[in-house]
Structures are given as structure tokens and as C-alpha cells.
Amino acid sequence: MNRFNAYVEANAERFIEELKEFCRQPSIVAQGIGLEEMGQLVRARLEKLGAEVRLMPVDDGPPVIYAELGRGQRTLLLYNHYDVQPPDPLDLWDSGPFDPRIREGKFYARGVADNKGDLLARLQAIEAYQATLGELPLKIKCVFEGEEEAGSPHLASFAAEHAELLAADGCLWETGHKDESERPTIALGLKGIMYLELRAHGAKSDLHSSLATIVPNPAWRLVWALSTLKDEDDNILVDGFMDHAAEPTAAEMEMLAAIPFEEEKMRANFGIPHFIRGLTGLEALKKHLYEPTCTICGLKAGYIGEGGKTVLPNTAMAKLDFRLVPNLEPDLVVNLLRQHLDKRGFSDIEVVPISGLHSAKAPPDAPIVKAAIVAAQAVYGQEPVVYPLMASSGPMYPLTQALGIPAVAAGVGHPGSNLHAPNENVRLEDYFQGIRFVGELIRRFAAS
Structure with a gap:
């Protein structure tokens, strides 16, 4: 050559x-x-x-x-x-x-x-x-x-x-x-993904915030719905979700063990003191590659410009992505999420699928x-x-x-x-x- x-x-x-x-x-x-x-x-x-x-x-x-x-x-x-x-x-x-x-x-x-x-x-x-x-x-x-x-x-x-x-x-x-x-x-190989929006609706238009005493706030409604999806230890709480997540095989764990995981350099590059749950070594690498995610990618509600505006928003929206390991399919995630929200009284929260991809290896x-x-x-x-x-x-x-x-x-x-x-x-x-x-x-x- x-x-x-x-x-x-x-x-x-x-x-x-x-x-x-x-x-x-x-x-x-x-x-x-x-x-x-x-x-x-x-x-x-x-x-x-x-x-x-x-x-x-x-x-x-x-x-x-x-x-x-x-x-x-x-x-x-x-x-x-x-x-x-x-x-x-x-x-x-x-x-x-x-x-x-x-x-x-x-x-x-x-x-x-x-x-x-x-x-x-x-x-x-x-x-x-x-x-x-x-x-x-x-x-x-x-x-x-x-x-x-x-x-x-x-x-x-x-x-x-x-x-x-x-x-x-x-x-x-x-x-x-x-x-x-x-x-x-x-x-x-690659993880799969399900990208979607959650939308909450309130009054027919934005209102003066003094009316928050009697008019529901869709921003709070959305926050309460989001809070049911994960706990503070980063566990995904959507009913039945983790039951479908495939564990790595013995051969795949051997491949993971052979990877030189530069966790200190990664944390330094990211500017963070530690990984989620304080995980290190093989357990951190296993979580990174073989656990699914539920990520809030963006939130929008009310006034977010310079200065103040006392407003009661009439809509709220969150963009989420779920990174999927084998056996977790995009359509399955949408169905499980819909059932999870309905069971907890959030049937009014709209689930809008945007795009989905299967995992592959x-x-x-x-x-x-x-x-x-x-x-x-x-x-x-x-x-x-x-x-x-x-x-x-x-x-x-x-x-x-x-x-x-x-x-x-x-x-x-x-x-x-x-x-x-x-x-x-x-x-x-x-x-x-x-x-x-x-x-x-x-x-x-x-x-x-």
C-alpha cells in the first residue's frame, strides 16, 4: 500500500x-x-x-x-x-x-x-x-x-x-x-431508538398567571407525568419496560471485559465527577452499552425569554428518546408508555411518536x-x-x-x-x- x-x-x-x-x-x-x-x-x-x-x-x-x-x-x-x-x-x-x-x-x-x-x-x-x-x-x-x-x-x-x-x-x-x-x-452493532413527544394541553390560550388558582397548568401536568418514568437512581419505571431488555450474553461480557474502559479520561472530557449511580469499571461499561435509556431531550412551556412574564401556559411539550437494547422494539415502547401513563391517570397526556429504529449487531x-x-x-x-x-x-x-x-x-x-x-x-x-x-x-x- x-x-x-x-x-x-x-x-x-x-x-x-x-x-x-x-x-x-x-x-x-x-x-x-x-x-x-x-x-x-x-x-x-x-x-x-x-x-x-x-x-x-x-x-x-x-x-x-x-x-x-x-x-x-x-x-x-x-x-x-x-x-x-x-x-x-x-x-x-x-x-x-x-x-x-x-x-x-x-x-x-x-x-x-x-x-x-x-x-x-x-x-x-x-x-x-x-x-x-x-x-x-x-x-x-x-x-x-x-x-x-x-x-x-x-x-x-x-x-x-x-x-x-x-x-x-x-x-x-x-x-x-x-x-x-x-x-x-x-x-x-448499535442500540435502537424511539424518539417521541409528550404533550399536555390546558386552556384554549395562555392566561394571566393569577388564574393558576382555578385553571390547570399543563406544564405541571407534564412534569408530574415525567416524574413517573424514572427514579433518582436512573431506573426506568415504565411498567414492563425492563422485562424486555436483553442481558448481554456470556460471550458479549467477555468482549466487554476486554475493552480498556478509560473512565477517568471520559469523566474529565465530560467535566463530571462521577458516573450515574457511582458506577465504575465493568459495571459502568455494561450499563453504558447494555442498558436502555429514557432521556428528556428538550422541554417547552410558557415564556422562556429574557426577563419575566407572568403567564399560565396553555400547552407543554417534552421531547424524549429511549435508546433500546435487543428485544426492546420501538412500537413496544410506545405501547408500554401509553399503558403506563393511562394507569396513573395521565390519559390526557398525548404520546406522539416521531421516529424509531431497531437495535442491530x-x-x-x-x-x-x-x-x-x-x-x-x-x-x-x-x-x-x-x-x-x-x-x-x-x-x-x-x-x-x-x-x-x-x-x-x-x-x-x-x-x-x-x-x-x-x-x-x-x-x-x-x-x-x-x-x-x-x-x-x-x-x-x-x-x-
Whole structure:
């Protein structure tokens, strides 16, 4: 791979300029901003590689970009997304979220770590392979969607409809990072998620707060309902919820025990003195990867601007997400939550599902897993840390596990990448190592 690596080094400045072009283009799915323009940028970059590209429409959403190139006995599926999170709060960015800047070896822009950096690094790796080693030794299929940050509402139906087209021997998933001790990580699965809103309603309009003596306050109503969902020790109290949460197997516990869990560095990075329940070591790691969550992501009621306003709000809303371990399915969570609230007299609280995804995991002996481990050893010069499951979520199940395709997640992030937050970034060194990793994975997986 010496010629490959030399090509990457010789073209490093151009590759970074391409990344700047990608990150200058807003593509905020939550607000419907810039998705068509971003899709055209991705399409043009794929066509530059000689790929056959199709923009495949979905109902009421940006198209899925599907592409094929190369040939061989093996087929590698690449999954990425070209949409990004909203950049708010803007005043906490040190430079504009869509004005890419490089400072102290880091590339700052919204979407560079999630997920435009990984997407483009993979295409640049393909370019470098073609330019230095010739024709690709396997077939590559690309599925790049524009709705991942909205919960991938159309990807499951897309995958089911095009199952034969998507057939592959393995998948490189869209994300990954080094850990707190600079070790590369590889993940074999993801948690599921159920994202929803709880809404409470009161009078037909906001009222003067003096009327709180006789008019119900939906904000309090919502707070009382929320207080039944968890206790102070972080136990989820939704009736029957934890009965469905699968415990890790003995083999998975062995994998957890082999993970060097840098808890002190994690707490320092987060700026917290201790983890929930004061957990440490293997028990903290087990909770992180194999316990579901119930998280209040946002609250809205009444007046929250500067100064005071004595108002009795007529509505209150909370956004919640439940991160789901195996056997906890999105629809099941909605049903259990509805029953739980009704049983406690909160039948007036509206439950509004937004999006849901199943959990997924690949077998550790799958060829794509073995190839990824060997590729990481070659590029990073050390053993990767292999996680049986990531704490985050994504549409891995419908696109891979449901179609019989094992997947691994690896990418260009680091613990301080600030995903979904101001000053999102990747380190340039990690970015170029990510390109080399993809090139090595192509070679190793084709030969496996």
C-alpha cells in the first residue's frame, strides 16, 4: 500500500479542499435546508470515480443516493448520510458552522464528524485505490441517505423494496472514532431508538398567571407525568419496560471485559465527577452499552425569554428518546408508555411518536469484522478496541441485519469531535488515517 499512501499524501491539500466544499453546503434535514444541493455534490463526486449513480426518490423526503462501482467476488456496502444536525446554538461556535476552518490541526464545521468526513474519506480512498492499484478488487455499493438525523423514516421501506439490489457480503457503517487513549475502535452493532413527544394541553390560550388558582397548568401536568418514568437512581419505571431488555450474553461480557474502559479520561472530557449511580469499571461499561435509556431531550412551556412574564401556559411539550437494547422494539415502547401513563391517570397526556429504529449487531466472526480488525492493525499499528454494541443508534437493522449483511462501524472521529454540538471537528491526522483504513479494508476484505 506504499503507492496508495503516497498518493493520499500528495493529494492531501486537494482532499481537504473537497471536504471544505462539502461542509460549506448546509444540509439540515430538520429544517429542509440544502439537501438537494448537497445530494448533487455527492452525486458529482461519485460520478468522478466512474460510479453508476442513481438518485432514488422516497416519499416526502430527500432521495437516497445509490451507486455501484468495481467488480469481484465480494461486495462491500458503504452506508453514510449527507444530512446534518441543526447548528444551534450559533453563539457557542468559535467560527461559522458552515464556514470550515482549520485550527491547531483540527477541521471545524457542522457535519464534518457526522457524517460528511467519513463519507468523503471513503470516496477519496476509492480514488486513491483506483489511481495506484488499478481496478477495485471487489464490488462496492453505496447507500447515502439524507434523513439519518431525522431518524431515517424512509430507509426501512427503501431497503425492503430494494433488498436484491442491496445484497452484499459486508457493510462499513457510517461512524467511528478513536478512544480516550488514541486507540482505534470498531463496533459491531448499535442500540435502537424511539424518539417521541409528550404533550399536555390546558386552556384554549395562555392566561394571566393569577388564574393558576382555578385553571390547570399543563406544564405541571407534564412534569408530574415525567416524574413517573424514572427514579433518582436512573431506573426506568415504565411498567414492563425492563422485562424486555436483553442481558448481554456470556460471550458479549467477555468482549466487554476486554475493552480498556478509560473512565477517568471520559469523566474529565465530560467535566463530571462521577458516573450515574457511582458506577465504575465493568459495571459502568455494561450499563453504558447494555442498558436502555429514557432521556428528556428538550422541554417547552410558557415564556422562556429574557426577563419575566407572568403567564399560565396553555400547552407543554417534552421531547424524549429511549435508546433500546435487543428485544426492546420501538412500537413496544410506545405501547408500554401509553399503558403506563393511562394507569396513573395521565390519559390526557398525548404520546406522539416521531421516529424509531431497531437495535442491530453483527457476529464477531464475520469476514467483514475480521478484515476490519486486520486493516486497523495495519494502519494504526495497534489492536483496535472492538465493541459488541455502540451506545448510539442508527438505521443499521433494516439496511444490514434484516438483509443478512454483517456490518462494522469505523470512522474518523475522536472523543472531542463534538458531534451534534457547537465546534464539531475532526483531527486532520485522523482524517487521513481514515482514508488509509478504507483502502486497507478494501484490499483485506476482497482477499478474505
